[in-house]
Amino acid sequence: MTSLDHLIRTLTNLPGIGRKSASRIAYYILKKEKRFSETLAEQIFKVKQNIRSCSVCGNYTECDPCDICSDPGRDRTLICVVEHPQDVHTIESTGEYRGLFHVLGGAISPIDGVGPKELTFDKLVNRTNKQPVKEIIIATNPTVEGDTTALYLVRIFTDKDIRMSRLASGIPVGGDLEYADKLTLARSLRGRIPFSS
Ligand SMILES: [Zn+2]
Structure with missing residues (x-):
């Protein structure tokens, strides 16, 4: 499996994303300049690292x-x-x-x-x-x-x-x-x- 196949497969795990949309997103990322995928990866990582649940309300x-x-x-x-x-x-x-x-x-x-x-x-x-x-x-x-x-x-x-x-x-x-x-x-x-x- 190529890294493109891996990405498509991972994207199909997202809610509302079927194989067709996953493939479209993956090719879009490939086509865009390198900075775009770096920013995307960075923001996904930061969201997981920085965001937690409020101890009062759970938001x-x-x-x-x-x-x-x-x-x-x-x-x-x-x-x-x-x-x-x-x-x-x-x-x-x-x-x-x-x-x-x-x-x-x-x-x-x-x-x-x-x-x-x-x-x-x-x-x-x-x-x-x-x-x-x-x-x-x-x-x-x-x-x-x-x-x-x-x-x-x-x-x-x-x-x-x-x-x-x-x-x-x-x-x-x-x-x-x-x-x-x-x-x-x-x-x-x-x-x-x-x-x-
Ligand atoms: Zn709160």
Whole structure:
């Protein structure tokens, strides 16, 4: 196998990249000047080296706590709970939200061996014990796993005086937050509804 074949094979491991796209990317890299591939390799390496999880919210960050957790202008009584760090980025890009976040690290999925213990529920409970939280916005994906996770959240906070809400209309059922357009997501945030089991 040539080094080009190796690169194509590695690229097919990336999400959404099939063999055809992998081959197109590999040939593109070959065609570009050497500096391009050096920068690309360097940036991939740096991302792995410099970015870690925020010890408070679980978002990806270069400084700990992250910029959102340490921003004094944020509403600290509001926590938006998401499955993955990229969901923080997606919600931030709407410019609609000024509260804090909490990244669970996934959704409850017994088939995949992901139970509540594998996710950061305990950390979230600790946060609400340390700081007064008025509302938790559940922004898990509108999937079976996301719904199960949302119900679990409602259950663990049932005795606390915290308003639970969930993203409302607009997010396609079975879809992924990551792929929702900004306007749809902004509307869903504004139109969030109280949520209970
Ligand atoms: Zn943070």
